[in-house]
Amino acid sequence: MDIAKVIVDVPVRSTDRPFDYSVPDAMKVWIEVGSRVAVPFGHRTVQGFVVALEYGDVRAVPGLKPVQEVLDLMPPLSPELVELADWISERYACRKISALQAMLPTALKGKAERLISLGDEEAEPDAAIFPDEEWLPMFPGPGREERDIAEFVRGSGEVSMKQLARAFPSGAETVKFMLRRGVLKESQSIKDKLGKKKLKAIDLAVDPEAARDALASFPARSARQKEVLSYLIDLEAVLPMPLKDVLAALQVTAGTVKGLEEKGLVEITEIEVYRDPYRGRDFKPSTPLALTEEQQAAYDPIAAAVEERRHEVFLLHGVTGSGKTEIYLQTIQRCVDQGRQAVVLVPEISLTPQMVERFKSRFGSGVAVMHSRLSSGERYDEWRKIREGKAFVAVGARSAVFAPFSNLGLVIIDEEHETSYKQEEHPRYHARDVAVRRAEQGDAVVVLGSATPSLESYYAARSQSDIHFAPRLLTMSTRALGNALPRVEIVDMREELKEGNRSMFSRGLHSALAARLERGEQTVLLLNRRGFSTFVMCRSCGYVAGCPNCDISLTYHSRSDNLRCHYCGHAEPSPQVCPECGSEHIRFFGTGTQRVEEELGKLFPGIRVIRMDVDTTTEKGSHEKLLAGFRDKKADVLLGTQMVAKGLDFPDVTLVGVITADSALNLPDFRAAEKTFQLLTQVAGRAGRHSLPGEVLIQSYTPDHYSIIHASGHDYDSFVRDELRHRKELHYPPYCRLILVTLSHEEMSVALRMAENLALNLQGRARQRRWFGSLDKLSSDALDLLGPVASPIPRLKGRYRFQCIVKWRGSIDAIGLTREVADELEDSARDSGLQIGIDVDPQMMM
Numbered sequence: 042m043d044i045a046k047v048i049v050d051v052p053v054r055s056t057d058r059p060f061d062y063s064v065p066d067a068m069k070v071w072i073e074v075g076s077r078v079a080v081p082f083g084h085r086t087v088q089g090f091v092v093a094l095e096y097g098d099v100r101a102v103p104g105l106k107p108v109q110e111v112l113d114l115m116p117p118l119s120p121e122l123v124e125l126a127d128w129i130s131e132r133y134a135c136r137k138i139s140a141l142q143a144m145l146p147t148a149l150k151g152k153a154e155r156l157i158s159l160g161d162e163e164a165e166p167d168a169a170i171f172p173d174e175e176w177l178p179m180f181p182g183p184g185r186e187e188r189d190i191a192e193f194v195r196g197s198g199e200v201s202m203k204q205l206a207r208a209f210p211s212g213a214e215t216v217k218f219m220l221r222r223g224v225l226k227e228s229q230s231i232k233d234k235l236g237k238k239k240l241k242a243i244d245l246a247v248d249p250e251a252a253r254d255a256l257a258s259f260p261a262r263s264a265r266q267k268e269v270l271s272y273l274i275d276l277e278a279v280l281p282m283p284l285k286d287v288l289a290a291l292q293v294t295a296g297t298v299k300g301l302e303e304k305g306l307v308e309i310t311e312i313e314v315y316r317d318p319y320r321g322r323d324f325k326p327s328t329p330l331a332l333t334e335e336q337q338a339a340y341d342p343i344a345a346a347v348e349e350r351r352h353e354v355f356l357l358h359g360v361t362g363s364g365k366t367e368i369y370l371q372t373i374q375r376c377v378d379q380g381r382q383a384v385v386l387v388p389e390i391s392l393t394p395q396m397v398e399r400f401k402s403r404f405g406s407g408v409a410v411m412h413s414r415l416s417s418g419e420r421y422d423e424w425r426k427i428r429e430g431k432a433f434v435a436v437g438a439r440s441a442v443f444a445p446f447s448n449l450g451l452v453i454i455d456e457e458h459e460t461s462y463k464q465e466e467h468p469r470y471h472a473r474d475v476a477v478r479r480a481e482q483g484d485a486v487v488v489l490g491s492a493t494p495s496l497e498s499y500y501a502a503r504s505q506s507d508i509h510f511a512p513r514l515l516t517m518s519t520r521a522l523g524n525a526l527p528r529v530e531i532v533d534m535r536e537e538l539k540e541g542n543r544s545m546f547s548r549g550l551h552s553a554l555a556a557r558l559e560r561g562e563q564t565v566l567l568l569n570r571r572g573f574s575t576f577v578m579c580r581s582c583g584y585v586a587g588c589p590n591c592d593i594s595l596t597y598h599s600r601s602d603n604l605r606c607h608y609c610g611h612a613e614p615s616p617q618v619c620p621e622c623g624s625e626h627i628r629f630f631g632t633g634t635q636r637v638e639e640e641l642g643k644l645f646p647g648i649r650v651i652r653m654d655v656d657t658t659t660e661k662g663s664h665e666k667l668l669a670g671f672r673d674k675k676a677d678v679l680l681g682t683q684m685v686a687k688g689l690d691f692p693d694v695t696l697v698g699v700i701t702a703d704s705a706l707n708l709p710d711f712r713a714a715e716k717t718f719q720l721l722t723q724v725a726g727r728a729g730r731h732s733l734p735g736e737v738l739i740q741s742y743t744p745d746h747y748s749i750i751h752a753s754g755h756d757y758d759s760f761v762r763d764e765l766r767h768r769k770e771l772h773y774p775p776y777c778r779l780i781l782v783t784l785s786h787e788e789m790s791v792a793l794r795m796a797e798n799l800a801l802n803l804q805g806r807a808r809q810r811r812w813f814g815s816l817d818k819l820s821s822d823a824l825d826l827l828g829p830v831a832s833p834i835p836r837l838k839g840r841y842r843f844q845c846i847v848k849w850r851g852s853i854d855a856i857g858l859t860r861e862v863a864d865e866l867e868d869s870a871r872d873s874g875l876q877i878g879i880d881v882d883p884q885m886m887m
């Protein structure tokens with residue numbers, strides 16, 4: 042008899058381990074490692090995942106409960122993904138169940154449902170309670186209701202508690218009474234949030250010969266039926282086909298088909314269909330381009346590793362427009378030719394239709410797309426296309442790293458420096474590191490591509506001594522189409538102010554824009570909004586509208602004319618007068634994209650602007666519409682936030698302007714300079730990509746900052762040199778690794794005490810193990826601790842927050858130790874409402 046080890050969906054720490062269940066004989070063939078099952082847990086039925094199967098003597102384990110149900114015919118996870126989940130839970134100090142669930146589409150997050158069926162035969166309603174039919178009118182009370190309920194349940198065999206409540210809104214008492222007496226019984230089952238989409242289809246019920254015979258003997262008045270039948274005979278090879286297609290093609294009604302069905306000539310069935318988010322769109326097929334010499338030199342080693350099925354990580358450092366995408370496409374082809382599959386990760390915001398099109402054009406319907414703007418039904422179906430072997434390339438955001446391919450040969454991570462590859466909620470994994478781990482398991486190749494590689498990856502490639510992985514560096518320093526990188530000019534905004542220009546546009550940017558309008562060329566304007574918000578301030582007394590639950594200012598939303606907190610969702614109407622001093626001079630501040638748009642309208646009457654930001658891209662497909670409009674030259678300017686900086690390839694864009702380059706430089710984040718450099722380099726790369734030369738203007742209040750100077754010179758190497766020097770001095774990655782521990786509690790004093798407690802315990806234990814010490818000596822194992830200090834957002838959703846930062850290096854198990862100390866503290870403070878969050882390799886320091 043088999044024993045299944047199951048991780049159950051009960052999100053508390055004490056259940057964060059496999060539980061044993063016996064496997065009933067009838068389920069044996071269906072249960073595998075990776076199966077999703079329903080199991081009894083306490084008094085409930087919960088969903089779980091089989092992480093191991095063992096042969097054992099079930100009789101030796103008294104009280105072992107059986108698996109109740111196998112939820113899918115094909116296990117949604119492979120043994121390889123189950124193993125990966127285990128690695129993630131250790132690497133990122135998260136629960137196993139949350140790692141497993143992160144791998145699946147939400148549609149498969151089943152929840153228990155209570156089902157009611159008729160009870161034992163003996164408990165059948167007896168005559169005393171169920172009055173005879175003729176007496177019924179005289180017994181309108183519980184007896185009658187009980188009979189009706191029993192009939193209702195008998196009719197469907199099994200009904201959910203919900204259905205029952207809907208049919209008998211006031212019958213709850215009676216149902217309870219019946220359950221107690223055993224007339225009804227309750228069971229639980231796991232129900233998925235979403236099913237497969239089914240469509241009515243039509244098929245011949247007899248073989249084509251017989252159908253043809255029937256056709257010959259049809260009465261003349263059934264012309265319509267005759268028409269349908271001969272249509273079906275002609276298309277016999279593609280049956281069953283969707284019923285609605287037949288109805289539409291022949292302009293007949295369902296009644297006509299029904300007639301044929303009654304004659305036994307056709308049958309109506311159901312077929313499963315995939316919800317295709319790109320349905321009805323034509324993708325022009327594309328063929329491989331002849332590679333340039335530089336591309337070839339980068340392509341060869343990647344292709345060789347793929348060919349030899351050898352695990353290797355490459356860092357493809359190629360300037361904007363160097364043709365990285367073509368290399369991705371051709372290496373994927375190599376991988377697919379071997380019968381293996383490929384995953385392409387793209388940051389969520391650059392997963393534009395233009396990007397998807399490049400892959401669909403080359404690989405057609407073999408491409409599955411996974412990102413959060415799809416409906417959950419579409420996402421589920423794209424996922425199934427992969428699981429069922431109908432797709433061989435998955436293009437998607439972060440979570441596509443879990444695409445359920447059976448034989449993954451290549452993972453490409455475009456814009457590998459993007460912080461969005463780190464998930465900011467549980468499980469806090471980094472898709473790049475997960476990809477490397479997954480590729481290691483299956484002898485697959487990883488390509489990290491970027492014009493501005495993250496310092497972590499670049500340093501690892503250069504020093505070949507990193508703890509995560511040591512990629513091989515491939516460099517492309519020229520553009521594929523042979524044109525030069527655009528000329529970049531820095532504009533000192535302090536000078537502008539001195540000379541009396543108070544506008545947000547410098548004179549230089551103004552005249553460059555005017556020239557573009559004259560020549561009919563296009564402009565991309567970037568507003569670096571990181572660090573900016575459109576908050577409401579009183580100009581008389583300085584009052585700023587803040588969130589009552591969090592220590593941050595509220596953001597103004599013009600659409601709804603209200604103020605909202607981006608952290609807790611609190612919303613309130615925007616004030617007409619200042620609540621502090623009563624002044625009417627209260628209005629929203631900060632350089633929002635809307636204000637830039639207004640100003641543009643004033644400076645250049647009639648200018649056509651497409652604005653792209655969180656406000657204009659919330660609707661499904663809006664992103665795409667805006668970009669298509671710009672491509673079709675329906676606008677002179679594309680104005681937006683980070684979204685406009687990445688991946689866009691428009692031939693007529695000859696000017697890129699950055700409104701304020703340095704808004705993010707002063708954020709409390711040690712990566713502030715790196716992010717500024719990356720963003721500026723990326724957006725500058727949008728200009729002059731084709732035949733027309735490009736020009737870039739960067740407006741700045743700190744024009745001497747090295748991140749801005751080096752971005753203007755397209756000088757990645759110098760930037761890295763300067764930035765690494767700072768990181769080394771201050772002991773930040775890549776010279777060590779970080780763990781951010783955040784403690785929160787409703788009472789400030791408790792939060793602080795606990796944070797101090799945690800810091801002391803951590804230090805003490807690190808000392809015992811002789812880990813605690815200075816990070817100055819680069820070669821040794823070491824751990825250091827910063828804090829506790831108040832978090833950059835000191836209060837969130839009504840909870841006070843303190844943080845400690847663990848800095849560590851070497852082969853010590855700092856993650857394990859941090860988790861151990863945090864767990865103990867949480868245990869000792871049980872029921873006090875203390876929450877501890879652990880973020881390994883944090884990307885957001887807030």
Ligand SMILES: Nc1ncnc2c1ncn2[C@@H]1O[C@H](COP(=O)(O)OP(=O)(O)OP(=O)(O)O)[C@@H](O)[C@H]1O
Pocket residue numbers: 330331332333336359360361362363364365366367491492521522687688689690726
């Ligand atoms: N071998 C080639 N022959 C001709 N054209 C090419 C070749 N490779 C790439 N291109 C073209 O060069 C342009 C830039 O290529 P691509 O967009 O792939 O660059 P990239 O490195 O991904 O840029 P970015 O990092 O800025 O997104 C595209 O228009 C592409 O079609």
Ligand SMILES: [Zn+2]
Pocket residue numbers: 579580581582583584619620621622623624
């Ligand atoms: Zn005021």
Ligand SMILES: [Zn+2]
Pocket residue numbers: 588589590591606607608609610611838
């Ligand atoms: Zn809030």
